[in-house]
Amino acid sequence: MENLNKATIQRLLLYYHYISDHLAHTDGVSVSSAEIARLIDVDDTQVRKDLSALGLKGCPRVGFKMAEVKQTIRIRLGFNDCHKAIVVGAGKLGGAIGSYKEFFDYGLNVIALFDNDPNKIGLMIGDHVVQPVDKVETFIRDHDVQMGILAVPADTAQDVARKVIQAGLKALWVFSSTHIEVPENIAVRHEHLLGGLAEMLYSMKMQTIKQSV
């Protein structure tokens, strides 16, 4: 099966969300590529190409079975798999990400949170007690954890990343405000919230200047 590129993954996710919302609000069982295309502002041909690449064939004048499209996207993107994950850094952001139930529906199963702050260790966050970070490597090995969510301060993030990868993690989802280097065989994704904020505030500032000229 062909590999999906990032843009295709994002489109499939949009189709998936659109159908999930649509399914919840209509009695219909089918959806046409034109309907999907219109609502998410993508070309109709692109939608049909993407769905056809997943092996989905629509019926003329009826469209695609919504439940089938949804399940096929779930399987192809791996949402039906169950990935054991841990959070390192149980501050506000780490705690929120770690106890955000919606991620579970996408195959992410957070089974533990870790921190180095004695005031946080022992606290309940969501369904889990915060554990001391010096136990994280043993935990990863004992529980065969695959994924790590990093929400530690920027200046310790690379060091934590090195440790958890050495202990066996295959993927890192990084919320620390820094760039983490990982070996080639490790999946990594940075969510630079401060970068997003900076871009938005700057673009708001430019708008204000433009309007006052």
Next chain:
Amino acid sequence: MENLNKATIQRLLLYYHYISDHLAHTDGVSVSSAEIARLIDVDDTQVRKDLSALGLKGCPRVGFKMAEVKQTIRIRLGFNDCHKAIVVGAGKLGGAIGSYKEFFDYGLNVIALFDNDPNKIGLMIGDHVVQPVDKVETFIRDHDVQMGILAVPADTAQDVARKVIQAGLKALWVFSSTHIEVPENIAVRHEHLLGGLAEMLYSMKMQTIKQSV
């Protein structure tokens, strides 16, 4: 003054973070463009060009004054401004974003949270009591709020966006898993956490397949 593009904003932010960390750990007052370049994996010439575009001149063999670089970046990116912001959708994610103290240092001042869930209204999140969402428009007008953080369910996000923009918001930071259309004069930034998660899980899946072949 020239407008900054997104890539430049992200580089300035990296310099800023690097210097903030560096300042905290050394006794030095100066930093060379080569040092910055080496640590964040950007070309030395690029660093000098970016800093020179901000009007900063380094001294030969000494480098740039760290405090001056930091302040100049803060002013240019607008971190020293104070933007009044509200959060709509006081679930786990909205609550975490709304009470995340680090954003304040970047000019974002969250002054209220709103939700439509009677079980959430009245709760304390961070320093604020969650207010009913039907008061959001009056609040925006009364307090001259400029920015909104949306963390409502995907299927209501566009509707909420329309209302808050009509009430006067100039910028939206969207954490709902959907794409929001806004008028041209409104700044918008989407943080598609589920999109990031999907990309990362897929890339981990592909790595596993590659290694097992």
